[in-house]
Amino acid sequence: MPRQKTEFDDLRPLAFREPDEVLDGDRMYTIYEIGRLLQGLEPDADLDVETENVLMDWAIPWMLKHADQFVFAEPEDDSEPGYYGLA
Template sequence: MPEPKSTFDATYPCDFYEAAELFEPDLMYTVPEIARLLQGLDPDADVDPDTEAVLIDWAIPWVMTHAEDMVIAEPLEEDGPGYYGVADHALDDADGSDGNA
């Protein structure tokens, strides 16, 4: 059920990271690791399963929204997770270069 804004003590801008801001350029991350990063946590931070489920619920739409600035790699194991990283062109855009030397 929707709530009136006046119900809340404060509201905040809905400002999310860009892929180039969130990821280390030479690393690939799983969705749970991305979820932690979006919350300002280390990718390997220990969180309880209920909290992780909520964080992942936030991370999946972020990944979909920023997909054009990301690359994906196949799982390292047959039943393992996929890995995501920042695309080179997103790094070029973030530093103001056009990728041409």
């Protein structure tokens, strides 16, 4: 349900960082790790499934917007996620 802006104490502009501000150029990350990093968390932070899903809602569009700045590596096994890094 929509809420009135006056109900919130802190309104900030929506700003996304550039990939090189979030990722180390020498490392490869899973989409789950990237989602955590975008929120300022450690890549191996223990999260519940619901929180992980919310982070994916942010990480996937961010990666698509910056797709030309990423490289992809196939997972070692079909049951594992792929890895992404800076191009």
